[in-house]
Amino acid sequence: MATHKLLLLPGDGIGPEVMAEVQRVIDWLNAQGIAKFETEQGLVGGSAYDAHKVSISEGDMAKATAADAVIFGAVGGPKWDNVPYEVRPEAGLLRLRKDLGLFANLRPAVCYPALAEASSLKRDVVEGLDIMIVRELTGGVYFGEPKTITDLGNGQKRAVDTQVYDTYEIERIGRVAFDLARKRRNKVTSMEKRNVMKSGVLWNEVMTQVHAREYKDVTLEHQLADSGGMNLVKAPKQFDVIVTDNLFGDMLSDIAAMLTGSLGMLPSASLGEVDAKTKKRRSLFEPVHGSAPDIAGRGLANPIAMISSFGMALRYSFDMGELADKVDAAIAAVLASGLRTADIKSEGTTAASTSQMGEAILKELQKLHA
């Protein structure tokens, strides 16, 4: 059996709490001989800053580069509000994405049947929802230069962020979206703001060309990202795959999280190019949520987004689709049994802790595997 090297980066806030529940699953898979994961731990974000005054050390970057996959918790928090911008916790995550070339961020938003009542939207709007947001992750305004704050000398400052996209970046994320759509319901909605942004004009043009050249069998539609956001809340089941840029993808996926009940439900996979020789690609798996400082350290965090992100690692990095299906089924079964963490519970019911939820999911997984 192949050994897979994982680098675990729990990070800050609830990151270590939810990572402990993935560790539980990994330990069981190893103990049963179902898989062979060799794990290393590293520091990222505020915890790396406290130890080394950087948001990720060169040593941990080297471990991330050498790993078959990185499993990432969350970074950030008020403790580091005043550290220099270059070494703020979030910079560690941005560096991992950029240096590992993780341009494709897959953020599935699935409304589990038992949670149709947990969404802030009406049951019939979200019941059966299964959409995939494909977010471009290494370009756009998060990385474009210049990125500055200049003192204008007249009591005013000027802040500049730059949105940059080249054709090849739009083509490759487009292909990821179209390929995924072919395995789903065969529809891609591309979202940009071509009405006000040059990058939106190019995004629209390139998506249209890639579609016409290579994916005529897939339905492509274009929506402006602002009214697209409205449609995501109004009638989300019209979407199959949504492909969009780094910033819009960040925002639209947090919105989509609430269709599923909570930000604590949404996993993600960040993937690089497939290497022509090895057929492997770099990858990082993380929940969509952040470090949730408002609930950190109290055992309140929902570990489902994190466990489900590990499920995506099984599917996208280790060719263990059947096992990933079982992880999803275990989560569905636990939710169907009525167990809820605080973020998804209904009034008058008692909330389970992070570890109670993690234990219950592992128990279901064990049953499904027996």
Ligand SMILES: NC(=O)C1=CN([C@@H]2O[C@H](COP(=O)(O)OP(=O)(O)OC[C@H]3O[C@@H](n4cnc5c(N)ncnc54)[C@H](O)[C@@H]3O)[C@@H](O)[C@H]2O)C=CC1
């Ligand atoms: N990938 C990452 O590491 C990310 C880091 N951040 C950072 O996290 C910090 C906090 O940011 P926020 O805007 O508050 O976003 P957040 O995602 O941390 O929290 C937003 C809200 O969702 C709740 N929430 C999030 N995850 C949850 C979970 N697993 N279970 C239950 N409730 C959950 C929180 O309690 C909070 O009320 C900031 O420093 C931010 O930069 C934000 C997003 C992503």
Ligand SMILES: CC(C)CC(=O)C(=O)O
């Ligand atoms: C760098 C991250 C903190 C940005 C973010 O919110 C995300 O990727 O979801």
Ligand SMILES: [Mg+2]
């Ligand atoms: Mg975000």
